[in-house]
Amino acid sequence: MRSFYLKIAVIFSAILILFGLLVVTITMRASSDIAKEAIQKTNQDITAVLAKEFQPMLAKSFNQDEIEEKLTELSGKNPQFDFYLLSSTGYVKSVIPASKEKIALDQIALDTEPLDRFINGDPLPILASDPLNPDREKPFSAANISIMGSEGCYIYVVLEGDQFTQATAMITESYIMRGTLILLGVVFIISLVTGLFVFSNLTSRLEKIKKTVKGFERGQLNERIEVEGNDELSELSICFNRMADTLVENMKEIQKTDRLRRELVANVSHDLRSPIASIQGYLETIQMKGDTITRDELHNYFGTVLSNTKKLNSLIDGLFELSKLDAEEVTPNLEKISMAELIQDLVQQFRPIAEKREVTLEAQFPTNPNNLIEADIGLMSRALTNLIDNAIQHTPEGGKVTIATVESGQDFVIEISDTGCGISEEDLPHVFDRFYQADKSRSEKQGAGLGLAIAQKILHLHGAEVMVSSIENRGTTFRVALPGNGIPA
Known part of the structure; x- marks a missing residue:
């Protein structure tokens, strides 16, 4: 029973069998109830007619032979009915057909409460005991009648007589039961085949998923599940x-x-x-x-x-x-700062170093250089210092380093350009990697390769995007885009 498909098949089959038995039971019971209600409603007034016909015969005397002759005549016309005359307390005084020997007339007393409800017009169906089969309740028709001056007696007709019950049982056991079982079997087979086909399709998809997951578990990391349909x-x-x-x-x-x-x-x-x-x-x-x-x-x-x-x-x-x-342990303390002033201070700080290397250091500002941005002045100064120092270190004598601030759409842009040796296409994607140096000789005059990595981290803390472009033997440009327009001073 480890197979998921086998479990589903067994459970589904069991449910179908139980459902089928339940349907047969409910259907046969419902059919019986419908038949009883129909026969009772159809023959609801039969005892009222009989009461009128028998009342003159029972007014002053009780001739059993004459009553039986009359009931036999009626019974012959309606063999499915059993006719009874009952006392006011429910004792059987007369019965037709001849199967009356099966009961002791002076020992049978029926419950007259269902008969009274029938006579009073309560909603149908109403069932009462069959004197010939006291453990069974059947549809009936009843009316009050006077017997030799005794009021409140009953004429009681069981609408499913003993012969009718036997015939119905035979038919039920043969035709109806056989037909129902055949129909149920056909429905069961069709449902089972359909269900197993559907479950087979579902479990086959689960098997594919299981196979892919197992492959992934074994290290086949490129394995992916093929998506089929639009379900769970x-x-x-x-x-x-x-x-x-x-x-x-x-x-x-x-x-x-x-x-x-x-x-x-x-x-x-x-x-x-x-x-x-x-x-x-x-x-x-x-x-x-x-x-x-x-x-x-x-x-x-x-x-x-x-x-x-x-x-x-x-x-x-x-x-x-x-x-x-x-470790994200640094939180920038944002304040409004003037980038023009910050860059001017940095230029003054690095000018002696640039002059010592015979490199020209120049700052270019827009028409309105007093715009402010929100930044941590210490961290921003540290990031720009690393970028400017990197540009100066990689610019040969007679070269030039330019720091320009521009407003571009929604961003405030800082460009740091040099006329140095440039960076090769192979090295360009790695310039922000820690300890990475394009110069594989690792000159002692160069840094340890942490400056650009630190600058990128700090700029990312400010929501800035930093990009680099370079042409070998012509120079490199670092472009920092700070989000949001400059705030007027």
Whole structure:
């Protein structure tokens, strides 16, 4: 019984059988009730007519033979009926047909309450006991009659007489039962075949789903369920496919994160090893020379140690800052700031550095440079500082770095362009990856490769979109689009 289809088939078959038996029982009972109601309504007035005919015969005497002769005559015309004369208390005084020997007339007393309700015109059908079969109730017709001055007696006609009951039972057991069972069998077979076909179609779809899920479980990550129709199974298939796509994407992201983690460890080790080795080397040299070291040598050694220490400190600060941004522990404190003023301050800050490298640093502003935006001035300054520093570091002597602010539709745009060596198409998608450097030689003069990653994280916190375009040997442009128009100052 592990097969879902077999379980459904067995349950469905059992339900069909029980339903069929219930239908047969209800149908036969309903047919019997309808027949009883119909025969009672059809012969409702028969006893009223008989009462008028028998009343003169029973007014002063009770001639059993004469009554039986008359009832026999009537019974011969209606063999399905049994005729009774009852006392006011329900005792049988006379009965036709001749099967009367089956009952002791002085021992049979019927409940007259149904007879009174019939005579009073209560709604039909009304059933009462059959003297010949006291455990069965049958449709009847009744009327009051006076017997030898005794009022409240009854003429009682059982409309399904003993012969009629026997004949009905025979017919029921033969024709009706056989026909009903045949019809039920045909309906059962048709319903069963149809149901099993439908269930087979449904379970076959479930089997496909199970097969795909098992394949996915075994590592066949490209397996997807074919969506058929527009029902619950289709929705299940769609949900599984979406879940599988999400899982595959998450796995790719995990693999990428793991790869970045390994690269991070390697890059951090590389960036830490060089300054630490330099610091260690110079300190060992100072220790070895002892008192023989000159003041100028000592000054140079300490300068180199200090430079490498600052580089280590910068790298550690960058890693710490990036980790906080990754963990979403940084919340920008938004305020209205003037981007023109911020950029002007940054230009003044970087101009000495640019001049030292013989690079021209220029700021360009729109016609209304006093527009404000909402930003965290500290974080925004940090992001733009990284972008400007990156542009200056990659621009050769005689080159130019331009910082321009423009209003473009719904965005406030900042463009930082340089005339440096540019970035190749192969490297361009990775410029914001941490520790990624297009220059594979990893010059000591360059940073650790965290600046652009930090800048991107900070700009994303402000809802900004940062894009980069570059042409080799012509230069690179970073474009930052801050959402919303500038707010007038």
